[in-house]
Amino acid sequence: MTGVEQRPVVTSGWVTFAATMATIVGIMNLIYGIAVLVNDSWVALAADQILALNLSAWGWALLALGVVQLLVAYGVVVGQTWARLMGVLWASLIAIGQMAFLSVYPVWSLVIIAMCVMVIYSLAVYADQGA
Numbered sequence: 001m002t003g004v005e006q007r008p009v010v011t012s013g014w015v016t017f018a019a020t021m022a023t024i025v026g027i028m029n030l031i032y033g034i035a036v037l038v039n040d041s042w043v044a045l046a047a048d049q050i051l052a053l054n055l056s057a058w059g060w061a062l063l064a065l066g067v068v069q070l071l072v073a074y075g076v077v078v079g080q081t082w083a084r085l086m087g088v089l090w091a092s093l094i095a096i097g098q099m100a101f102l103s104v105y106p107v108w109s110l111v112i113i114a115m116c117v118m119v120i121y122s123l124a125v126y127a128d129q130g131a
Contacts (some may be wrong), residue, residue: 026069
């Protein structure tokens with residue numbers, strides 16, 4: 001023993017679920033962000049159908065959100081409190097942001113929104129268990 005107490009990593013089904021869902025959402029946002037940056041005409045069907053005015057900025061925002069979501073997933077796995085709080089915040093922002101594309105790609109947006117809701121729920125349940 002070195003005299004330094006190590007905090008045990010809390011593992012449960014909810015931790016695994018939250019981290020997995022956060023990872024999937026993060027990867028999907030990375031893919032979507034890259035797709036928007038590479039070919040913005042892919043999402044721009046009509047100017048009146050989309051809320052985002054600058055698609056390049058939206059692509060970079062999606063990339064940043066995806067990276068943060070992957071960091072949150074790692075933090076949840078190692079039992080960090082900040083990761084749970086940031087996970088709820090970022091999943092909320094991603095879900096709200098996907099509403100901008102609801103009229104353009106409704107199925108994709110609804111899938112991302114549903115996954116974000118699952119991340120929020122699983123992190124809230126995980127927090128209720130005293131982790």
